[in-house]
Amino acid sequence: MGSLFNLIFSTTFGYSVLRVTTPILFATIGAMISIKAGVVNISMEGTMLTAALTAVVISGYTGSALAGLIGAILIGMLLGLMLAYFALNLKTNIILAAIAINLMASGGTIFALFVISGDRGISSSINSQMLPRIIIPVLDSIPVLGGIFSNHNILTYVSLISVFFVYVLLYKTPLGLRIRAVGENPNAAESVGINVRKVQYIALIMSGAFAGFGGAYMSMGYVSRFSTDMTAGRGFIALAAEALGMGRPLGILLASLLFGAADALSNSLQRFRIPSEFVQMLPYIVTILGLIIYAVRQTNASKRHKAEDRV
Amino acid sequence: MEVSLEIMEEILSMKGITKVYPNGVMANKNVDFSVRKGEIHAIMGENGAGKSTLMKILFGMEQPEEGEIIFKGEKINISSPSAAINYGIGMVHQHFMLVPSLTVAENLVIGIEPKKNNVFFDYDQAIKMTEEVSKKYNLSINPKAVVDTLAVGKKQKIEILKALVRGAEILILDEPTAVLTPQETKELFEELINLKNQGFTIIFISHKLKEVKQITDRLTILRNGRSMGVHETKDTSEQEISNLMVGRDVLLKVDKGEAKVGKPVLKTEKLTYYSDEDKPVVNKVDLEIKKGQILGIAGVEGNGQGELVDLLTGMKTPYSGSIWINEKDTTNHSVKAVRNLKVSHIPEDRMIYGVSGDGSIEENIISDRFDKKKYNTGVLMNVKKLTELAKSLIEDYNIRCASEKQQVRMLSGGNIQKVVVAREFSSEPELIIANQPTRGVDVGSTEFIRKQLVKLRDEGTAVLLVSADLNEVMELSDSLMVMYEGEIVAYFEDATEVTEMELGMYMLGLKRMSVEELGGVMSG
Ligand SMILES: Nc1ncnc2c1ncn2[C@@H]1O[C@H](COP(=O)(O)OP(=O)(O)OP(=O)(O)O)[C@@H](O)[C@H]1O
Ligand SMILES: [Mg+2]
Numbered sequence: 001m002g003s004l005f006n007l008i009f010s011t012t013f014g015y016s017v018l019r020v021t022t023p024i025l026f027a028t029i030g031a032m033i034s035i036k037a038g039v040v041n042i043s044m045e046g047t048m049l050t051a052a053l054t055a056v057v058i059s060g061y062t063g064s065a066l067a068g069l070i071g072a073i074l075i076g077m078l079l080g081l082m083l084a085y086f087a088l089n090l091k092t093n094i095i096l097a098a099i100a101i102n103l104m105a106s107g108g109t110i111f112a113l114f115v116i117s118g119d120r121g122i123s124s125s126i127n128s129q130m131l132p133r134i135i136i137p138v139l140d141s142i143p144v145l146g147g148i149f150s151n152h153n154i155l156t157y158v159s160l161i162s163v164f165f166v167y168v169l170l171y172k173t174p175l176g177l178r179i180r181a182v183g184e185n186p187n188a189a190e191s192v193g194i195n196v197r198k199v200q201y202i203a204l205i206m207s208g209a210f211a212g213f214g215g216a217y218m219s220m221g222y223v224s225r226f227s228t229d230m231t232a233g234r235g236f237i238a239l240a241a242e243a244l245g246m247g248r249p250l251g252i253l254l255a256s257l258l259f260g261a262a263d264a265l266s267n268s269l270q271r272f273r274i275p276s277e278f279v280q281m282l283p284y285i286v287t288i289l290g291l292i293i294y295a296v297r298q299t300n301a302s303k304r305h306k307a308e309d310r311v
Numbered sequence: 312m313e314v315s316l317e318i319m320e321e322i323l324s325m326k327g328i329t330k331v332y333p334n335g336v337m338a339n340k341n342v343d344f345s346v347r348k349g350e351i352h353a354i355m356g357e358n359g360a361g362k363s364t365l366m367k368i369l370f371g372m373e374q375p376e377e378g379e380i381i382f383k384g385e386k387i388n389i390s391s392p393s394a395a396i397n398y399g400i401g402m403v404h405q406h407f408m409l410v411p412s413l414t415v416a417e418n419l420v421i422g423i424e425p426k427k428n429n430v431f432f433d434y435d436q437a438i439k440m441t442e443e444v445s446k447k448y449n450l451s452i453n454p455k456a457v458v459d460t461l462a463v464g465k466k467q468k469i470e471i472l473k474a475l476v477r478g479a480e481i482l483i484l485d486e487p488t489a490v491l492t493p494q495e496t497k498e499l500f501e502e503l504i505n506l507k508n509q510g511f512t513i514i515f516i517s518h519k520l521k522e523v524k525q526i527t528d529r530l531t532i533l534r535n536g537r538s539m540g541v542h543e544t545k546d547t548s549e550q551e552i553s554n555l556m557v558g559r560d561v562l563l564k565v566d567k568g569e570a571k572v573g574k575p576v577l578k579t580e581k582l583t584y585y586s587d588e589d590k591p592v593v594n595k596v597d598l599e600i601k602k603g604q605i606l607g608i609a610g611v612e613g614n615g616q617g618e619l620v621d622l623l624t625g626m627k628t629p630y631s632g633s634i635w636i637n638e639k640d641t642t643n644h645s646v647k648a649v650r651n652l653k654v655s656h657i658p659e660d661r662m663i664y665g666v667s668g669d670g671s672i673e674e675n676i677i678s679d680r681f682d683k684k685k686y687n688t689g690v691l692m693n694v695k696k697l698t699e700l701a702k703s704l705i706e707d708y709n710i711r712c713a714s715e716k717q718q719v720r721m722l723s724g725g726n727i728q729k730v731v732v733a734r735e736f737s738s739e740p741e742l743i744i745a746n747q748p749t750r751g752v753d754v755g756s757t758e759f760i761r762k763q764l765v766k767l768r769d770e771g772t773a774v775l776l777v778s779a780d781l782n783e784v785m786e787l788s789d790s791l792m793v794m795y796e797g798e799i800v801a802y803f804e805d806a807t808e809v810t811e812m813e814l815g816m817y818m819l820g821l822k823r824m825s826v827e828e829l830g831g832v833m834s835g
Contacts, residue, residue: 168431172431172432173430173432174424174426176432177413177417177424177432178424180410180413181410181413181421184410184411184412184413185410185411187408188409188418188421189410189421190392191370191392191404191408192396192408192422192423192473193392193393193395193396193422194393194421194422195393
């Protein structure tokens with residue numbers, strides 16, 4: 001087991017944790033905004049997948065990674081808008097509408113890929129672009145830290161900055177105050193003249209945009225192609241991370257890192273002679289364990305509170 | 312009295328308003344209503360008469376099927392609350408419209424947030440705004456307090472401030488005093504008079520005839536959705552008003568015979584509970600209620616009555632001391648275990664602890680007994696029997712509704728209260744803990760609920776009655792206690808021996824009985 005220890009405490013492992021956390025973090029941020037507004041967006045998975053394909057196709061045809069990224073964000077926003085229209089205007093159940101988007105994305109991306117390029121499952125014939133990596137000047141030359149934090153894909157840094165961005169958005173802007181009010185008591189918000197539907201539209205579109213970032217990263221950073229169901233449940237793990245992070249910016253960052261670490265570990269462990277099926281289960285097991293621990297702690301906390309009351 | 316021309320000006324009028332809710336309930340039928348600038352105008356009527364509906368239309372929360380609204384001589388269309396706010400109409404709702412996890416200042420400014428650098432929410436400025444309005448209108452409040460932690464009286468203040476900070480000139484107050492103590496009500500009235508003198512127009516909904524007589528200039532009465540006309544308050548007697556509202560004379564005096572008390576049902580010993588700030592909010596409370604006795608607790612709200620009730624009903628666990636119900640130690644019992652000992656509870660906040668708003672009337676009524684053998688056949692609920700029960704209670708308690716399947720949320724405030732009372736009174740309780748049982752209930756139904764309470768007591772139920780309505784506790788109680796800062800400061804074995812004045816002295820902490828006086832009577 002010594003080698004496992006070495007593996008976890010190596011710079012490369014630290015680096016890969018950040019690398020795999022990025023898409024989870026984007027999706028978690030998106031999920032959090034929607035949940036705060038009281039309109040949970042569980043279509044993060046399908047939206048990311050659609051955005052990943054869009055990024056590949058657009059960057060392939062234009063030769064510009066930036067165009068691919070913008071395309072991915074726009075398609076994410078479009079799907080967020082669509083979900084909002086179904087749920088808020090047509091009054092369909094938002095969960096069902098989101099499931100429909102997920103199913104549509106899963107099959108639709110394969111179909112669209114085939115129609116566009118003739119590829120089956122993997123976009124091998126599209127010459128898609130990659131988003132650049134960034135070497136951070138001073139940091140890069142510091143031993144361990146440089147190895148872990150420098151030379152990442154630009155979107156990895158964007159995802160970390162985004163945590164700060166949502167913090168400011170939700171807690172330091174009028175819109176954030178409105179989002180929180182709408183999510184907690186829509187009647188109260190309405191009674192002071194806030195357009196509840198508009199706020200929820202904005203929240204869903206923003207959550208779609210973050211899924212778009214996540215998708216673009218998957219196909220233009222994490223790997224350099226699109227493949228069937230490549231998001232592999234990250235959009236759902238995001239919902240777990242949101243709960244585990246208790247809906248607070250720092251909390252969701254830590255929760256995303258935890259799930260990212262599990263993901264990275266499962267990637268690294270594939271080198272050992274353990275059946276890969278088991279290893280690949282790891283991130284999902286950690287997700288379940290994380291949620292259980294979270295739930296148990298919640299119950300204990302309320303019990304402890306009671307006990308303290310009595311002392 | 313001088314009547315200046317300005318006062319006579321009709322600032323706003325509603326003509327021929329008809330409102331039919333999607334479920335077919337016709338809440339307003341061809342109602343005319345108008346207010347003059349600078350007056351306090353009451354709207355009165357039974358529960359479900361359509362008062363809140365009419366005001367929701369004025370505030371843009373509901374759209375009428377027919378009718379028009381004329382504001383300062385012009386026909387206007389109030390399509391949403393923000394339109395109403397723009398016309399200078401503000402509303403304090405019967406059930407508060409606050410976001411619990413936000414602070415007072417945040418709640419006050421949502422929708423009109425002050426900005427820093429044109430982008431950011433300026434919280435410091437929000438606090439300053441809160442301090443300014445609260446000072447200007449003399450409604451003191453801590454801007455940084457989280458709303459969730461505040462008492463109802465404070466929440467009310469936030470609601471009024473919310474309207475004022477948005478520049479309302481016409482203030483609609485939907486049953487503002489239902490949740491206030493006499494002291495707070497007095498304070499509110501001074502405030503309202505003050506606002507009136509500054510030219511504000513106030514529409515005031517209340518079931519309390521005395522209050523309406525005291526502060527309003529005119530009143531409009533609704534009955535079954537129809538207007539029964541506008542009346543000058545000073546020319547209309549309380550009798551006339553209740554006659555117009557209910558169609559008969561209402562006697563708020565309840566005939567009550569001698570109490571036939573039996574063995575003790577509820578007993579507490581040195582019951583103590585600390586607040587989050589480590590202050591004793593319930594402090595060494597000893598009390599005893601016997602079979603067939605009504606024990607009233609008087610006190611200014613926020614002196615531990617709420618917490619005491621929470622302890623007795625199992626919603627909170629005491630810090631020390633013990634509770635005995637029918638000689639069983641229930642100190643650490645859960646709510647369910649306490650209820651299984653035939654204890655009923657009418658909670659203070661009906662929307663949070665009394666009902667599930669999304670559930671139907673029937674579901675709410677059966678919620679304490681659907682699991683009882685009597686209502687089950689094998690593993691299945693006896694739905695027919697439960698529905699019959701709900702139907703008969705709706706009838707008995709005169710709950711105005713479309714059917715027993717109607718969502719409780721859609722009932723009028725007073726009718727929601729009746730759903731709670733119906734459930735709690737009909738479960739053959741041995742002990743009833745009633746916290747503000749007639750809050751927001753119209754005069755006719757108040758009379759009914761009070762009579763029921765006395766009837767249950769005559770049948771041998773022990774009753775603990777907590778009420779901010781001094782009349783109510785004095786009228787109904789056999790014995791009376793006063794709570795001040797978490798302690799019992801007075802006990803009257805015979806409630807008829809005490810005067811309102813004397814009670815007031817104890818309630819405000821100006822006077823208290825010695826330990827011997829208290830201990831002497833209580834151990835007896
Ligand atoms: N959202 C709604 N949907 C359907 N019916 C409703 C709704 N709101 C109120 N009603 C019905 O309309 C009628 C009038 O209700 P309203 O709330 O205006 O009464 P109210 O005069 O304010 O009574 P209270 O004194 O009890 O507050 C009632 O029969 C009620 O059940
Ligand atoms: Mg009402």
